[in-house]
Amino acid sequence: MSKEEIQTKQKILAAAQRMFFENGYDKTSIHAIIEKVGVAKGTFYHHFSSKEELMEELVKGFAAEIEKGISGVLDEKMGAVEKLNAVARRGGELKKERVAFIRMYSEFMANPDNCRMTRRLMDISREITVPIYEKIINQGIEEGVxxxxxxxFTAEIIFGLGESMQRRIIPLIIKENPGKEDLAAIIKDLNAYERVMERILGAPEKSLKFAEETDIKVFLKK
Amino acid sequence: MSKEEIQTKQKILAAAQRMFFENGYDKTSIHAIIEKVGVAKGTFYHHFSSKEELMEELVKGFAAEIEKGISGVLDEKMGAVEKLNAVARRGGELKKERVAFIRMYSEFMANPDNCRMTRRLMDISREITVPIYEKIINQGIEEGVxxxxxxxFTAEIIFGLGESMQRRIIPLIIKENPGKEDLAAIIKDLNAYERVMERILGAPEKSLKFAEETDIKVFLKK
Incomplete structure (x- = not known):
């Protein structure tokens, strides 16, 4: 691909992402995308065979970003407990850098119209994170912690646990006027989540600590 | 509604369900449904304002069946551990009575085209089962088991655990030629699932037993 072609592809991807988030995946047509970017139909089809393929590329882009952000932790010299905490905190930091994006994404996920894209995102996120958990779990078993x-199976369960947690948190992140009780509810769930994960892994009690109150606060609207 | 109207509504629901399962929700039009049932467009719209509403009714129908099947267990005089086992086994029996349906449903859930309906089904299933788990958990805490x-939160986690388990099992249920190793894989996961649930609940080890090998076998194709 020429430099110009790459730029055009990036432009289409960026515009489509914005439009999917604003109007939903199903309601955004290829026609609307090419009109917004100002390219010919043929140019679009030169890069993507369909809207689905465009979505797939976007999802893989998100996933690659996340993987890049946390995979470095895996190679560091740390115990398994420390590593699990570090992965969660690194993930949290990446999210804190993009609060507006996380809120938009939470609204996007809460809308059933976007279920196809949400499902692809979750599938790809599972493909990436389950092997990471599995490596850390194996290390922890070897270390005897x-x-x-x-x-x-345990790695799969840990991933599912994250989904259950998301289901509890998303309604509070997209809430218009969250109060102190909403922050308290998230903290309570987060602590319960850490304790449940320790039990599942057979890890020492109170060894897992993924976030502080100040880390959570930034995601609630003022 | 007259007796005749109720019958017509039932006919539409039954035909739509079959068509959704066979061709997918998105690919089944209202037009195709009324043609299949042989009713006028006005008759359809007399009963349902949209395809979405029809889907909603179907999902609620499934959910009511499941609720009816397991809610009786809640009122029986049993300890919490026994009750949790009984609910799981009753659910398993209901599924065993409808093996063909479960297989079709598994295929349906595996297809991203049906994600809207799958999501509604999971949401409604969550609304029904989480409060049931919560009651049993409260009873178990009172009993000290x-x-x-x-x-x-724990009830929500237990529900999510079931979803993780489904994700592992569905690919094997819809597999064309499952072997002995597939049955063994399900049994292994099921045992791990029981142990994980015991840990989450703080229940005695090996107290939970949801199914026997023979119960599982019937869901794999011959």
Whole structure:
């Protein structure tokens, strides 16, 4: 691809992402995208065979960003407990840098119209994070700090736990006027989440600590 | 509604359900449904304002069936551990009575085209089962057989655990030629699932037992 072609592709991706978030995936047509970017139909189809393929590229782009952000932690010299905490905190930091994006994304996920894209995002996120958890779990078992069987199943469960947590938090992130009680509810759930994960992994009690109150606060609207 | 009207509504629902399962929700038009049932467009709109509303009714129908099947267990005089096992087994029996349906449903859920309906089904299933788990967890805490905090959060986690389990099992249920190793994989996951749930609830080890090998076998194709 020429430099110009790459730039055009990036422009289409950026415009489509914005339009998907604003109007929903289903309600954004290829026609509307090319009109917004100001390219010919043929140019679009030179880069993407369909809207689905464009979506797939966007999703993979998000995923690559997240993977890049946390995979460095895996290679560091740390114990498994420390590593699990570090992965969660690194993920949290990446989100804190993009509060507006996270809010928009939470609204996007809460809308059933976007379920296809949400599902792809979750599938790709699972493909990336489950092997990361599995590696850390195996390390923890070797170190004798974790006591659980079936690292692959356990990694899958840990991922699912994150989804359950999201389901509790998303309604509060997209709430127009969250109060003190909403922050308190998230903190309470987050602590319960850490304790449940320790039990599943057979990790020492209170060894997992993923976020502080100040980390959470930034995601609630003022 | 007259008896005749109720019958017509039932006919539309039954035909739509079959068509959604066979061709997917998105690919089934209202036009195709009324043609199949042989009713006028006005008759359809007399009963349903949209395809979405029809879907909603179908989903609520499934949910009511499941609720009817398991809610009786809640009122029986049993300890919390026994009750949790009974709810899982009753759910398993209901599924065993409808193996063909479960297989079709698994295929349906595996197809991203049906994500809207799948999502509604999961939401409604969550609305029904989370309060059931919560009641049993509260009972178990009172009896001193469970040791966990936040029964509402724990109930949500238990529901999510079921979803993680489904994700592992569905690909094997829809597999054309499952082998002995597939059955073994399900049994292994099921045992891990029971142990994880015991840990989350703080229940005695090996107290939970949801299914036998013979119960699982019927869902795999021959």
């Amino acid at each position: 974790f006591d659980c069987s079936g690292p692959d | 469970f040791d966990c905090s936040g029964p509402d």
